[in-house]
Amino acid sequence: MTRDEAKDILRRYRPGTADAEDPQIAAALALAQGDPDLAGWLEQQGARHSVIGRQFRQIAVPAGLKEQILSEHAAQQKTFLRRPRLVLAAAATIMLLGMLALLIFSSRKREDTLAVYQQQMVSVALRGYAMDLTTNAPAPIRAYLAQNHAPADFVLPAALQQAALTGCAVEGWQNSKVAMICFRTTAAGPSDLWLFVVARGAVPDAPANALPHFSRINRLTTATWTQGDKIYLLGTEADVRTLKQYL
Amino acid sequence: MADSLDFETLVADYYAPLYQFAFSLTRDEADSCDLVQQTFCIWAGKGHQLRDGSKVKTWLFTTLHREFLGTRRRQGRFPQVELDTATAQLPAVSPATVNRLDTAQLLRALAQLDEVFQAPVTLFYLQDCSYNEIADILEVPLGTVKSRLTRGLGRLHELLTGETKPKKL
Numbered sequence: 001m002t003r004d005e006a007k008d009i010l011r012r013y014r015p016g017t018a019d020a021e022d023p024q025i026a027a028a029l030a031l032a033q034g035d036p037d038l039a040g041w042l043e044q045q046g047a048r049h050s051v052i053g054r055q056f057r058q059i060a061v062p063a064g065l066k067e068q069i070l071s072e073h074a075a076q077q078k079t080f081l082r083r084p085r086l087v088l089a090a091a092a093t094i095m096l097l098g099m100l101a102l103l104i105f106s107s108r109k110r111e112d113t114l115a116v117y118q119q120q121m122v123s124v125a126l127r128g129y130a131m132d133l134t135t136n137a138p139a140p141i142r143a144y145l146a147q148n149h150a151p152a153d154f155v156l157p158a159a160l161q162q163a164a165l166t167g168c169a170v171e172g173w174q175n176s177k178v179a180m181i182c183f184r185t186t187a188a189g190p191s192d193l194w195l196f197v198v199a200r201g202a203v204p205d206a207p208a209n210a211l212p213h214f215s216r217i218n219r220l221t222t223a224t225w226t227q228g229d230k231i232y233l234l235g236t237e238a239d240v241r242t243l244k245q246y247l
Numbered sequence: 248m249a250d251s252l253d254f255e256t257l258v259a260d261y262y263a264p265l266y267q268f269a270f271s272l273t274r275d276e277a278d279s280c281d282l283v284q285q286t287f288c289i290w291a292g293k294g295h296q297l298r299d300g301s302k303v304k305t306w307l308f309t310t311l312h313r314e315f316l317g318t319r320r321r322q323g324r325f326p327q328v329e330l331d332t333a334t335a336q337l338p339a340v341s342p343a344t345v346n347r348l349d350t351a352q353l354l355r356a357l358a359q360l361d362e363v364f365q366a367p368v369t370l371f372y373l374q375d376c377s378y379n380e381i382a383d384i385l386e387v388p389l390g391t392v393k394s395r396l397t398r399g400l401g402r403l404h405e406l407l408t409g410e411t412k413p414k415k416l
Contacts, residue, residue: 011397019377022378022393048404048408049372052403053372056271056373062276066262069258069262069287070254070255070258072284073254073291
């Protein structure tokens with residue numbers, strides 16, 4: 001190793017540190033021990049390192065940096081601690097909304113009740129419907145209803161069988177088909193009669209009573225009864241006495 | 248690991264040398280503060296993954312250096328001045344007056360060093376890091392660290408003293 005090579009190596013030597021354990025430095029130091037010029041250079045080099053190192057360590061650190069770091073950390077910790085609370089709050093809100101929805105749902109009027117069915121069918125009669133089939137013959141009406149999966153094997157009261165048929169239509173109720181059979185009476189004044197027939201299972205709260213129950217719904221006088229597996233609703237704009245003539 | 252090390256103690260021990268290292272790299276106070284802050288922020292999130300408590304110092308300096316490199320890549324900041332063009336701007340300090348060197352002169356000289364020399368030279372002086380620690384922090388091989396230190400320190404001393412190392416033939 002030459003003196004210049006030793007100098008190159010010893011440039012990165014810091015006295016009093018583990019640098020001396022580096023094999024190259026150890027060899028260069030050994031050389032310096034027998035070379036006064038190199039030893040002098042090394043001493044000067046050590047002094048420079050000392051000065052430069054001191055200047056590096058004198059780089060002024062802004063006041064408040066430490067506090068800023070700690071403050072930032074504390075704020076992050078708070079945010080972190082708040083998170084579970086936010087999650088809990090969100091969960092509680094969801095539960096509350098769920099309970100509220102359940103409450104609303106359970107308190108809502110059921111859509112498949114007899115009363116709703118009656119209202120809806122009366123509305124069909126009054127709103128100006130179009131008959132799917134216009135005929136005064138019973139057989140085509142039953143055939144059409146059967147073909148369209150509406151109740152076709154209905155049983156008419158004896159008096160109603162005497163009324164003149166005008167046609168039929170198929171209406172919907174929940175997921176069931178409703179047969180709508182239209183008649184015309186011979187009475188003076190309002191003369192239309194509408195009979196709605198639906199499967200009994202479609203109206204869970206329908207009474208099993210075979211006797212007609214009369215009620216006024218909107219502008220119609222209605223009679224409702226159950227027979228077999230079907231529910232019958234007969235309506236007219238005439239009065240109840242007229243209606244009873246067909247039952 | 249993060250749990251066993253008190254965050255406040257850790258900050259107290261390392262915020263100053265980390266800032267000095269950052270400032271040596273960026274020469275900008277705000278950027279340096281950001282780097283230090285970010286380093287401790289990362290420690291708060293990931294420090295627990297460090298198994299060996301004796302590596303905390305290396306971990307912190309490595310993280311800061313990575314952040315510095317990442318920020319510089321993203322922002323194109325911390326422009327470096329080419330050594331040859333800058334040498335003329337640097338007032339020489341004679342060997343006799345090196346003891347009167349101030350920090351500003353030192354940082355100006357450091358800034359004239361090729362970029363790859365700046366971090367190892369700073370770590371060499373700042374924290375008395377061993378060569379192995381510097382290699383770990385900068386994530387380069389040990390031999391590279393020694394080579395960069397030799398060249399970087401030589402060039403820094405030349406810039407500060409005006410002495411020129413004889414060229415090898």
